[in-house]
Amino acid sequence: MSAVVIVGAQWGDEGKGKVIDFLAQQADMVVRHQGGNNAGHTVVVHDQEFKLHLVPSGILYPNTRCVIANGVVIDPGVLLDELAYLQERGVDVSRLTISSKAHVVMPYHTQLDALNENHRGDRKLGTTLRGIGPAYMDKAARVGIRVADLLYPAELRDRLSRALEEKNRVLTRAYGAKPFSLEELYDRFLAYGQALKPYVADTSIIINEAINRGDRVLFEGAQGTMLDIDHGTYPYVTSSHPSAGGAAIGAGIGPTKIDRVYGVAKAYTTRVGDGPFPTELHDNIGDLIRERGHEYGTTTGRPRRVGWLDAVVLRHSVRINGLSGLALTRLDVLDGLPELKIATAYRDQEMTLPEFPDTAFVLRSVSPVYEVMPGWDTPIGQTRSLRDLPVNAQRYIERIEELVGVPIVLISVGRERASTIVRDELF
Ligand code: GDP
Numbered sequence: 001m002s003a004v005v006i007v008g009a010q011w012g013d014e015g016k017g018k019v020i021d022f023l024a025q026q027a028d029m030v031v032r033h034q035g036g037n038n039a040g041h042t043v044v045v046h047d048q049e050f051k052l053h054l055v056p057s058g059i060l061y062p063n064t065r066c067v068i069a070n071g072v073v074i075d076p077g078v079l080l081d082e083l084a085y086l087q088e089r090g091v092d093v094s095r096l097t098i099s100s101k102a103h104v105v106m107p108y109h110t111q112l113d114a115l116n117e118n119h120r121g122d123r124k125l126g127t128t129l130r131g132i133g134p135a136y137m138d139k140a141a142r143v144g145i146r147v148a149d150l151l152y153p154a155e156l157r158d159r160l161s162r163a164l165e166e167k168n169r170v171l172t173r174a175y176g177a178k179p180f181s182l183e184e185l186y187d188r189f190l191a192y193g194q195a196l197k198p199y200v201a202d203t204s205i206i207i208n209e210a211i212n213r214g215d216r217v218l219f220e221g222a223q224g225t226m227l228d229i230d231h232g233t234y235p236y237v238t239s240s241h242p243s244a245g246g247a248a249i250g251a252g253i254g255p256t257k258i259d260r261v262y263g264v265a266k267a268y269t270t271r272v273g274d275g276p277f278p279t280e281l282h283d284n285i286g287d288l289i290r291e292r293g294h295e296y297g298t299t300t301g302r303p304r305r306v307g308w309l310d311a312v313v314l315r316h317s318v319r320i321n322g323l324s325g326l327a328l329t330r331l332d333v334l335d336g337l338p339e340l341k342i343a344t345a346y347r348d349q350e351m352t353l354p355e356f357p358d359t360a361f362v363l364r365s366v367s368p369v370y371e372v373m374p375g376w377d378t379p380i381g382q383t384r385s386l387r388d389l390p391v392n393a394q395r396y397i398e399r400i401e402e403l404v405g406v407p408i409v410l411i412s413v414g415r416e417r418a419s420t421i422v423r424d425e426l427f
């Protein structure tokens with residue numbers, strides 16, 4: 001198996017960082033292909049916690065090459081800080097390559113993200129305020145600035161002055177905000193370009209060469225399928241394609257190169273930010289799971305909304321991504337709960353909806369149909385094989401497989417690399 005795509009199967013924060021780090025032991029290359037520093041991936045290695053926003057989670061292994069590909073939007077200041085943070089902690093970052101075609105998140109994107117959110121009032125999306133939406137808007141509008149532009153002074157000045165003409169008009173006239181200075185931004189981003197230059201290349205060539213050689217390449221999704229701009233709970237989504245198809249465009253590989261796609265799902269559900277969440281809990285079980293699972297955002301520190309596992313969401317994810325299987329994380333967080341619920345369908349008045357609805361407004365009136373299963377008492381954090389799990393935990397896993405229609409190939413029972421049960425080779 002050469003190319004394996006790992007995606008979030010829910011609303012993000014499923015534990016993709018942990019799963020990627022675990023699988024990266026066997027990988028030659030790890031690629032990020034969409035999103036930006038709205039992502040927050042946590043990896044725990046021997047009691048050391050690493051929080052990564054742009055650099056792929058494979059960076060913690062000494063021989064794994066890492067790529068930030070064309071589909072990612074890069075805030076250069078954030079990336080340089082992250083590289084410095086890793087170097088301070090003894091991580092060699094010279095194995096990183098950055099796409100010349102990746103778009104740059106500019107300070108006006110970050111500012112517009114905040115102004116847009118403010119303007120939306122109670123219809124806000126709850127974005128991470130990292131400028132992601134406005135940066136992808138400029139990419140689609142063909143007025144974006146790409147990493148390659150930072151390396152060519154005349155090109156940068158030209159593109160920046162055109163962009164600022166429009167941005168400053170919007171900032172001053174629509175929002176009454178201060179304009180950006182061309183000279184200040186030009187100097188700052190030219191310096192960023194020089195700092196990033198040693199890492200920059202046409203990464204599609206590098207990734208394809210690796211796959212063609214038979215190297216094992218992992219594609220690290222950010223966000224989750226339910227945040228996909230087409231297939232998520234629009235408009236409460238991010239501005240990229242976190243689903244599997246995004247890996248092909250975002251890395252410059254043909255879909256025929258992808259061998260397998262795995263989805264990462266928590267053993268329950270969380271969501272950070274606004275938008276529909278049918279199985280959300282508003283009671284003390286939700287609070288208990290949040291506290292026990294430390295469910296606070298890696299990027300923004302916001303408390304995550306918590307709910308029961310939703311098989312309707314997971315079936316949607318299986319279809320949209322063509323999932324070969326699931327990695328189920330955080331099963332240990334459910335230790336000691338007397339009973340667990342799984343949503344098997346939604347009900348809208350008298351109608352049962354077996355599939356995830358295609359509009360967010362339909363979701364406002366649906367209620368989940370639950371199946372109740374008994375929980376387990378014994379802590380499972382030290383368990384390293386499926387048959388050593390309590391019988392009720394094994395039943396929970398089997399029932400999810402039946403409801404979702406794909407095998408659970410990996411089970412995570414703790415934050416550490418070692419707290420992992422592997423049922424099937426993923427590569
Ligand atoms: P990502 O965005 O999908 O990479 O996920 P985050 O890193 O934002 O959030 C997942 C959190 O769960 C991190 O703090 C991980 O250390 C933690 N985590 C991952 N797997 C497990 C697990 O099996 N059990 C527990 N208790 N924590 C886990």
Ligand code: IMO
Binds near residue numbers: 130223236238239
């Ligand atoms: P990882 O990779 C969870 C959410 C935001 C908001 C919506 C749009 O760590 O799983 P954006 O800033 O992207 O325009 O915000 O998407 N969101 C995430 N939620 N995990 C993430 O990344 C997320 N990245 C964005 O909370 O609801």
Ligand code: MG
Binds near residue numbers: 012013014042
């Ligand atoms: Mg996260």
